[in-house]
Amino acid sequence: MYTTCYPANIAEDFVLAHATSTDGINWTMDAAPILESPGTATWYGSIVGEPGAIVYRDSIFVFFTAGGFQASLPIQCIGLLKSADGTNFGIPSQAVFMPQDVYPTSSGYWGLSTPSALTINDSIYLFTDVAQVIGGNWTQVALHQFKTEGSSGVWYHEPNPIHVQQDFTWTNGNYLSEIRSITALMDDNDLLRIWYAGNHIADISGTDTTYNVTVDAFGIHVLPDYWGIGTSEYQFTVPTTINENKNQAIQVYPNPATSSITLVTKNESENHKIINVLGQVILSDKLSSLSEQIDISSLPTGMYFLQVDEVVLKIQKN
Numbered sequence: 507m508y509t510t511c512y513p514a515n516i517a518e519d520f521v522l523a524h525a526t527s528t529d530g531i532n533w534t535m536d537a538a539p540i541l542e543s544p545g546t547a548t549w550y551g552s553i554v555g556e557p558g559a560i561v562y563r564d565s566i567f568v569f570f571t572a573g574g575f576q577a578s579l580p581i582q583c584i585g586l587l588k589s590a591d592g593t594n595f596g597i598p599s600q601a602v603f604m605p606q607d608v609y610p611t612s613s614g615y616w617g618l619s620t621p622s623a624l625t626i627n628d629s630i631y632l633f634t635d636v637a638q639v640i641g642g643n644w645t646q647v648a649l650h651q652f653k654t655e656g657s658s659g660v661w662y663h664e665p666n667p668i669h670v671q672q673d674f675t676w677t678n679g680n681y682l683s684e685i686r687s688i689t690a691l692m693d694d695n696d697l698l699r700i701w702y703a704g705n706h707i708a709d710i711s712g713t714d715t716t717y718n719v720t721v722d723a724f725g726i727h728v729l730p731d732y733w734g735i736g737t738s739e740y741q742f743t744v745p746t747t748i749n750e751n752k753n754q755a756i757q758v759y760p761n762p763a764t765s766s767i768t769l770v771t772k773n774e775s776e777n778h779k780i781i782n783v784l785g786q787v788i789l790s791d792k793l794s795s796l797s798e799q800i801d802i803s804s805l806p807t808g809m810y811f812l813q814v815d816e817v818v819l820k821i822q823k824n
Contacts, residue, residue: 526592541570549574560625566592568586569584569632584601624690635648636667648685663785684704685702688702701735718733777814805823806823
């Protein structure tokens with residue numbers, strides 16, 4: 507899987523393309539792309555690119571950067587294409603959004619990009635960059651991780667970034683500095699390990715700029731302390747296992763609902779949250795009884811997630 511575009515190199519012209527090889531050296535490119543932006547006001551209408559593919563449950567899952575509009579608002583999220591045969595791909599769907607509780611758009615955070623995924627047992631771990639507009643420049647400022655269990659369709663996100671620009675000298679700068687392009691795998695000791703790139707192109711003091719990357723007739727020269735590849739061990743830190751026995755002990759009705767839902771559980775000390783598809787916590791409280799009514803009348807129509815401790819259920823507001 508790869509990104510390609512027409513000669514003008516315009517973002518709207520990017521497509522996701524596919525090639526095959528029998529020896530890993532010689533490749534044959536498909537005659538047509540597997541996905542291209544429709545150029546309309548959809549969530550991937552402005553750009554598709556940066557595919558990250560995995561094999562999961564005998565199918566190919568292709569995560570990709572998607573940019574466009576949703577409800578007339580600009581959005582950049584991670585999309586997903588699936589294929590059972592590696593040739594025919596289904597309709598693209600949205601996988602994960604930028605979590606607003608960690609990266610609020612009010613602070614200039616823009617969205618997610620460059621997805622990379624891997625599977626461990628029956629879980630998918632998805633790693634992305636987080637972009638922010640700084641001084642008018644679109645900048646990759648953090649690395650983040652998401653996780654989903656089996657076919658639940660529910661993605662969990664970390665409460666904090668894995669790394670940010672300011673963590674390292676070679677990415678920490680106030681002019682065109684980035685940390686990005688995360689890739690993960692399990693090492694020989696069964697540890698989750700990530701690799702990532704970064705740069706600190708220049709320092710600015712007043713009107714003076716000292717560049718850490720220069721170009722001359724002999725090529726590009728990079729000062730080694732300001733450009734490189736990093737590696738870290740990583741562990742997902744929030745509860746992620748959906749306990750099937752707990753799921754059976756929790757009931758929500760009616761679902762879909764218009765004004766309220768009733769939550770029935772065996773443990774009245776449990777906390778509950780209602781989360782929208784952007785990862786925003788809309789409602790949050792502690793249960794005061796084993797059967798509690800939750801008012802959702804003020805919520806806009808749409809799909810939400812009801813989280814009771816580590817159990818997550820989909821609910822539909824009509």
